[in-house]
Amino acid sequence: MSGNVPPRVPMLARKIVADTRYLGRRALGLVVLMGLGSMLFTGLYQSYQNLTTSYGYVYRVGRFADASVLVDSAPEGLVRAAEGIPHVLSAIGRPARDGAIKQPGRPHERAMGRFIGVPRGRRPKINDLLLTEGRYIRGVDEAVLEQQFAQANDYELGDRIQGVYRATEREFTIVGFATSPEYLYPVPSEEMSLAMPGTFGVLFIDDDRAREWFGLGRRITEIHCRTDPGHQREVLAKLKGLANPYGLQTGYIQDDQPSKKLLTMDQQGLATLSVFFPVLFLGASVLFLYSSLSRIVRMQLSVIGTLKALGFGNRALLAQYVAQGLLISWAGALPGALLGHGLSILLAEAYADSLNLSIVKAPFHWDTLGASLALAGLTGLAGALGPARAAARLRPAVAMRGDVEPDGPRGRRNRLMEATRCLPVAYRIPVRGLFRRVSRTLLAVAGISGGATITLTTLGMGVSTLDAIDEALNRTRLVELDVGYATLGPGAIATAISGLPGTRAVSHTVSLPVRLRSASGEGKVLLMGVEPGQDMLRITAAGGGRMVPRKGQIWLPRRLGERLAVDPGDPLRVQWTGASRRRPDGRTLRVAGFIDLAIGGVAYGHYEDIRRGLADRVYPYSSYGSMVDCVPGAVSPLRHRLERSDDVAIVYTRRDFQQQVNQQMGIFYIFMAVLLGFGAVLSGCAIQSVASVSLLERTRELATLRSLGFSARATAGLAALELYALAALGLVVGLPIGAHLNALYIQSYSTDTMTFHPLLPPWTYVTTAALVFGLVAWVSRAGRRYLRDLDLAQATKIRE
């Protein structure tokens, strides 16, 4: 080729455009699919990036501590010792205690309170506040309130707020609302990460007033350090060593700080979604693109043959179809990415709004745009390469004849011939059709099984989650009110509750965080003491039978038991988590057995046993309370009576739990619906793409069958048979993968406090299969219509 060659490239380019226009609605569908995929990717990933930047801003401006320890109480001088640890840049000490907030007339009349002392008139060097409204404290009876709690409970500047610490009350005037890096997502501690919004308030008060109130003298309870980057763990270890003699409760580096840890987990979920959803779209796009381009290639066999005969090389043809795939992909991806940018701003704003966070950074992330376009390019390439190579490899003579040889080596083809010989001849057509283009069949099976996998996994997730909720709310807990006491032991209050109108039963509980040590392992858990005679907590032991607390014994969550490698009867050293050499509170219990609850990794013991042996000695780090059963109408009045009592720290009703669960389930249901939709779309795309192969691209063959005397129904039936076979294959592959994935997924999500059971009842399989076969039926109905309305005179003549 030489001389007047150059014009051929523009002509081929024009052919690409013409071909794309020929694809019409299909091309449009592809552009939309690609656009959605890249919009979701850009939108979700950028909002992840935006949130990261925004949180980062709060952490930076708030000078978030890199390493912290919480102790019972320690002399102020310990801060200077902490500053002496290598790589510590600065350190602060502060007094902090937990108590209750009394707020008559507000949504929760009583809430958990945390009171933190900060220097008056001078901002803390570490863990500073970011004021959203008002000002910083100047006087001893002024306070800044954490703003999410303030909003949930309708506080205004100038309002008075009452704190209770061990029966002593202090009142403060609220002069400001603030966000703090420590309470960006307000949770009291890692064990209490499921606390309900609006029930945990953090009050920043003058530190002299705090010490006086807590009776601490010149002592402190927390040390926070800023360190050189990369030395957090090392500093924390030394810090823990320093704090150990003073009743070390816990210590963490910044990434393990409860609030940050939860936010990070949350964000990681967003990051996962931002990849997961788009991948589904792009997977469907690959299938769709593949079938569309295959169709063009099939239709243009003689054109391809002619082009080759004219002297166009394989590479020119390959490039042509690949270019078409890329063109379609990018046509969707570019606007999709731009829309995604807008979406990311909306999403991040909505997200930050739920945290009352106004500082959102939403720059254009060029790296994400680039990744989005690269992903689209890969999709285009993946979808186009097959058809393009098929086109390039065609021998001109074959192409011009209009028939494409079935691929695959001759040996395999012969075996296939043998294998299908037992079938009536008509049925050999669909079976061999499956093997006509093996790569296409595999792609279809992959698509269908992908759809089935997603569907089954989603159903499984849904079933397991709903079962866990049902178990937690209805099957194991017949508790109407959960009461937390503000005092040590039940005292008079328990008797008082039994006497209240409507009360059916009252049972004491006690709980404290403990460290368990077996011969081969260690773990932390919340230990709860319940009365042996109670009937409100109906927990089934692993292996059957009811969990009944016995003296000297402890029931363990199954997962924890496995980690500790203990068997029933084995001894276990049980110690309060804050125990130290100076306060070696602890005792040895024997393992009674295991419990297998999905939600709530709590260990259970005998009430009296736990109280006297452990809880009483470490108060106020242990909490006392009771479970109350009452007649349905008595819940509200009981709650109000209890919330007004000074002996009560907090009251949760069964409704509170349900509401919280429902609130969180709303998003979950949407998520499920979207996933199921995707499963259907993916299977649908796969089936549709095969259907278009077996119907549209074989029009002449099918029309010939009809002119030979096969009815439209029989002909469509033959084509549909191929689809059903593919669907069955897809299910055979997809269902076991789905079951496996479901188990994996649930395992990966199970923690010490949450261990969902991987449930896949038969109906989930049946539903998945019904969905796939239903799609096949739907697609083949369209096929039957197509064959019925076929112009036989034309169709027997066309060159496919």
Next chain:
Amino acid sequence: MSAPGTATGSALTARGLWKRYAMGDVVVEALRGVHLDLPAGRFVVLLGPSGSGKTTLLNLAGGLDVPSEGSLCVCGHELHGMNEAQLTEFRRTTVGFVFQLFNLVPTLTALENVRLVAQLVGRDDYARTVLEAVGLAGQAHHLPSQLSGGEQQRVAIARALVKQPRLLLADEPTGALDAETGRRVISLLWEQTRESDMTVLMVTHNEDLAGMGDLVVRLRSGEVVEVSDGPAARLREAPP
């Protein structure tokens, strides 16, 4: 207008047959009032310039398309007013097709392509005999892509013959073949049908092949302009 026939009855009777195609505002009249009687058992050659309506007539005769006007009776079946099920039944039992592009099922072997139809009409054991008759016993297990054009067309003929249709329709069966191969294919078709009372209606452009017909029908602009006995007719009528 009729030729003397050996077999009884009429294979095709057309009365005032019109076929119009609407192409936007333009209406194309492919057949314009065709009157035609074809006695059974003849080898009929249909000649005419391109666009004269030959394919259209064949399609109507085979029930692949319906006339715009007029009546068409094929082997005793009045095609007008047949529903889809009846048309399918008609195609299954009464007519056979041989296409210009062969139209074999690419995933079935030569023998299987024939058996496909043989099983449809309950004559499975007959398939191999017919394939042998067209001289393809040796290639029975070849796929269409492994056969030459002439061989493929012979398979297509076997496929048409195996159901022993009363009317065999062939639209330029040699159109995709070279002259020599085409002649051999047509001879084969001729040999295979002269013993039976099957009527063959074959379209061709090749005036040489017209000599093989015992009846020649000429179309021009959608009208029948001539029906004449071909040389073969005299051959057939000659006493043994």
